[in-house]
Amino acid sequence: MKKREIDDVTGVETTGHEWDGVKELNKPLPKWWLFTFYATIVWAVGYWIVYPAWPTFTGYTTGVLGYSQRATVADELKAAQAAQGQLRDLLEKTPLDQIRTSPDLLRFAMAGGAAAFQTNCGPCHGRGAQGFTGYPNLNDDDWLWGGSIADIHKTISFGIRSDQKDARISQMPRYGLDKLIDDGQINDAAEFVLSLTGKSTDPAAVAKGRTVFADQCASCHGPDGKGKQDQGAPDLADEIWLYGGSRQAVIESIRTGRGGMMPAWAGRLDPVTIKSLAVYVHSLGGGK
Amino acid sequence: MTHMDRYIISAGRPEAAPGVERHDVKAVNRQDDRPLYAGRQKVYPKLAHGRYRAVKWLVMAATLGIYYALPWLRWHRGPDLPGQAVLLDVAHNRFFFFFLEIWPQEFYFVTGLLVLAALVLFLVTSAAGRVWCGYTCPQTVWTDLMITVERFWQGDRNARIRLDKASWGPVKLLKKGMTHLSWLAIGLATGGALVFYFRDAPTLAGELLAGSAPAIAYLFLGIFTLTTYLLGGIAREQVCIYMCPWPRIQGAMIDHETLLVSYRTHRGEPRGPHKKGQPWEGRGDCIDCTACVAVCPTGIDIRDGSQLECIQCALCIDACNDIMGKIGRPRGLIAYDTIAGQEAAAKGSAAPLQLVRARTLLYAGLIGLVGAIMLVALINRTTLEINVLRDRNPPYVLLSDGGVRNGYTVKILNKLHEPREFSLDVRGLAQARLAIVGMDAGAAIRVTTDDLRELRVLVTVPAAELAKLESAGTSFALVVRDLASGQATTRTTQFQKPASVNGRSP
Numbered sequence: 001m002k003k004r005e006i007d008d009v010t011g012v013e014t015t016g017h018e019w020d021g022v023k024e025l026n027k028p029l030p031k032w033w034l035f036t037f038y039a040t041i042v043w044a045v046g047y048w049i050v051y052p053a054w055p056t057f058t059g060y061t062t063g064v065l066g067y068s069q070r071a072t073v074a075d076e077l078k079a080a081q082a083a084q085g086q087l088r089d090l091l092e093k094t095p096l097d098q099i100r101t102s103p104d105l106l107r108f109a110m111a112g113g114a115a116a117f118q119t120n121c122g123p124c125h126g127r128g129a130q131g132f133t134g135y136p137n138l139n140d141d142d143w144l145w146g147g148s149i150a151d152i153h154k155t156i157s158f159g160i161r162s163d164q165k166d167a168r169i170s171q172m173p174r175y176g177l178d179k180l181i182d183d184g185q186i187n188d189a190a191e192f193v194l195s196l197t198g199k200s201t202d203p204a205a206v207a208k209g210r211t212v213f214a215d216q217c218a219s220c221h222g223p224d225g226k227g228k229q230d231q232g233a234p235d236l237a238d239e240i241w242l243y244g245g246s247r248q249a250v251i252e253s254i255r256t257g258r259g260g261m262m263p264a265w266a267g268r269l270d271p272v273t274i275k276s277l278a279v280y281v282h283s284l285g286g287g288k
Numbered sequence: 289m290t291h292m293d294r295y296i297i298s299a300g301r302p303e304a305a306p307g308v309e310r311h312d313v314k315a316v317n318r319q320d321d322r323p324l325y326a327g328r329q330k331v332y333p334k335l336a337h338g339r340y341r342a343v344k345w346l347v348m349a350a351t352l353g354i355y356y357a358l359p360w361l362r363w364h365r366g367p368d369l370p371g372q373a374v375l376l377d378v379a380h381n382r383f384f385f386f387f388l389e390i391w392p393q394e395f396y397f398v399t400g401l402l403v404l405a406a407l408v409l410f411l412v413t414s415a416a417g418r419v420w421c422g423y424t425c426p427q428t429v430w431t432d433l434m435i436t437v438e439r440f441w442q443g444d445r446n447a448r449i450r451l452d453k454a455s456w457g458p459v460k461l462l463k464k465g466m467t468h469l470s471w472l473a474i475g476l477a478t479g480g481a482l483v484f485y486f487r488d489a490p491t492l493a494g495e496l497l498a499g500s501a502p503a504i505a506y507l508f509l510g511i512f513t514l515t516t517y518l519l520g521g522i523a524r525e526q527v528c529i530y531m532c533p534w535p536r537i538q539g540a541m542i543d544h545e546t547l548l549v550s551y552r553t554h555r556g557e558p559r560g561p562h563k564k565g566q567p568w569e570g571r572g573d574c575i576d577c578t579a580c581v582a583v584c585p586t587g588i589d590i591r592d593g594s595q596l597e598c599i600q601c602a603l604c605i606d607a608c609n610d611i612m613g614k615i616g617r618p619r620g621l622i623a624y625d626t627i628a629g630q631e632a633a634a635k636g637s638a639a640p641l642q643l644v645r646a647r648t649l650l651y652a653g654l655i656g657l658v659g660a661i662m663l664v665a666l667i668n669r670t671t672l673e674i675n676v677l678r679d680r681n682p683p684y685v686l687l688s689d690g691g692v693r694n695g696y697t698v699k700i701l702n703k704l705h706e707p708r709e710f711s712l713d714v715r716g717l718a719q720a721r722l723a724i725v726g727m728d729a730g731a732a733i734r735v736t737t738d739d740l741r742e743l744r745v746l747v748t749v750p751a752a753e754l755a756k757l758e759s760a761g762t763s764f765a766l767v768v769r770d771l772a773s774g775q776a777t778t779r780t781t782q783f784q785k786p787a788s789v790n791g792r793s794p
Binding site: 030031130136234240283 | 324328523526679680681685686688690691693695705714725726744751786789
């Protein structure tokens with residue numbers, strides 16, 4: 001047995017390891033530290049057995065506990081829904097116009113509606129419900145099919161020009177494409193429509209357009225152009241234009257006819273979610 | 289010898305067998321050369337008597353007293369709020385500290401307190417070394433308490449060593465058992481006191497006894513019982529030597545002018561046993577009685593000089609002074625002294641204590657600065673907080689009559705311990721209409737005690753007024769007025785309008 005080497009400077013035994021003349025001192029670990037380290041190794045082996053750990057060619061070892069984060073999330077969602085159970089039941093039973101009277105119920109409906117809106121309505125109407133050309137802004141006070149909470153609820157449930165039997169349906173004729181009136185008449189009608197908001201520059205065309213409008217448009221949009229919500233005919237005398245309020249855009253609307261499509265959500269979303277959506281959209285600022 | 293040398297066969301080396309060279313190489317990983325672990329050498333601290341021991345008893349009583357009793361101190365805040373002086377109300381996101389109540393967004397007060405505590409620690413360390421470690425660190429205090437209990441059941445140092453060497457019998461079993469039971473009881477009390485800081489103490493105490501307390505309370509009670517038992521009873525000095533980062537850090541704060549528990553080498557050496565009648569000339573005062581080693585709770589020899597393992601509890605000063613008194617030599621062979629002071633004394637001169645120096649001035653200055661900032665923040669702490677968030681999407685909404693509406697989220701925080709009513713108005717935006725979703729116009733906004741209310745606020749400027757707004761974004765103020773006191777708080781925000789409405793400038 002070779003004699004242990006003692007470092008002259010520190011008086012500590014060396015391990016015998018040497019790098020370029022520098023020798024490593026033997027500073028052993030404390031016992032408790034070392035055994036804690038071993039315990040963590042044992043723990044890790046136990047963990048491999050109990051929890052999902054190792055990847056395999058087609059998947060991974062699932063562990064004897066069968067734990068999965070996905071299942072945990074599913075359980076938590078179920079628990080969250082159960083915790084909401086009372087409020088959900090109450091929301092289902094409460095008539096639409098009564099929801100506002102209960103602050104707790106209103107807050108619950110608003111939160112649920114806001115979340116459902118982002119997922120289901122945002123893609124067309126925008127995440128801020130600000131709308132795009134052809135997709136109405138839901139923040140303003142102009143409503144195609146009515147802005148009461150009941151109207152909004154019906155629109156969401158059955159959609160617009162959807163294949164649902166209760167859907168809101170109307171059809172604007174394609175005056176230009178189907179050659180129902182000639183281009184001159186279209187131009188005159190457009191000038192008259194623009195005059196309703198003081199934007200026309202051709203009084204002669206307005207006078208002629210008044211007649212075209214009375215014959216062709218007034219049955220849906222009303223004699224004064226203020227629209228009819230039961231037919232989804234927009235108010236042409238206000239500042240809000242779904243397809244643009246320029247002369248060119250108005251002519252294009254008359255020529256090709258307009259009519260967007262919105263899917264029915266009854267059957268795709270549960271009644272409580274649809275109710276929450278109606279409350280949320282109604283609260284955006286323009287609700288009647 | 290480098291690694292390469294081992295593989296170079298040189299002439300003249302011994303042969304293991306004819307033609308087979310015997311390498312001059314050592315199996316470095318051989319078991320008997322390198323133990324994998326070092327067994328702990330148990331420390332048996334002897335009871336010291338003296339000035340510093342007395343100070344340590346007092347500090348122990350004070351710190352433990354505060355820790356155990358504080359949760360039971362009551363503080364009246366009104367009917368809707370907890371009546372506990374110090375309460376970390378995690379469930380309601382509040383931290384109650386006597387007159388102060390901290391909301392989560394005011395956590396900088398706690399941060400400031402911690403910064404202040406760290407700076408005080410720096411100052412004390414640079415002035416007088418590891419005072420924190422030696423007197424007030426919970427590890428030191430609880431270890432001291434555990435050793436006291438151990439001493440009560442098993443006797444002082446020599447008795448404990450004898451007991452450990454003795455074979456197991458009823459007496460040893462009883463003494464050891466009672467010691468561990470007492471440690472567990474102290475751990476239980478410690479863990480119990482801790483959970484009281486998080487929930488109304490009398491209520492929780494009742495719940496704990498009745499078995500109806502929240503599971504998390506029992507969990508933390510268990511964790512702290514176990515850790516107190518392990519760290520204070522079993523691990524003791526190992527925590528300071530191996531686990532704690534603080535001894536490594538504070539080397540940066542100690543200099544030649546720092547008061548440290550020191551063995552005065554120039555006075556003690558050469559050491560050696562002193563026989564009766566032998567003169568003291570030509571030798572040191574240290575009689576190598578090792579009383580200083582016997583009382584040391586971390587098991588070191590202070591005569592080796594300043595070292596990482598020394599927590600500077602000053603018990604060796606007491607032990608040595610006791611001995612010096614007995615042999616009739618001046619006290620203070622081991623004492624609080626500076627390195628500069630020792631160096632001067634070795635040369636026969638004296639170095640005056642310099643408490644005021646750049647380092648201590650810097651720390652004291654920082655303490656003053658942070659303290660002043662905290663004080664100003666505390667004095668100016670508002671009891672009403674208002675946050676206004678402008679809608680980003682959409683930035684504005686065009687209405688059918690050509691008017692423009694902006695949406696805002698207004699949050700009103702009532703930090704008073706009573707409900708308050710407010711009004712909300714627009715200032716600096718002519719003809720603007722204000723509406724709060726879900727509320728009737730003009731109704732008072734009620735915010736309950738110590739609560740937050742979030743409002744959705746719509747501000748509309750009619751078409752006729754829009755042209756008068758000079759730019760796309762106009763600053764205006766939302767004014768929240770306390771209806772009872774009339775005190776108004778304003779928040780400036782922006783009103784946005786479109787650059788053009790259907791081709792016209794609005």
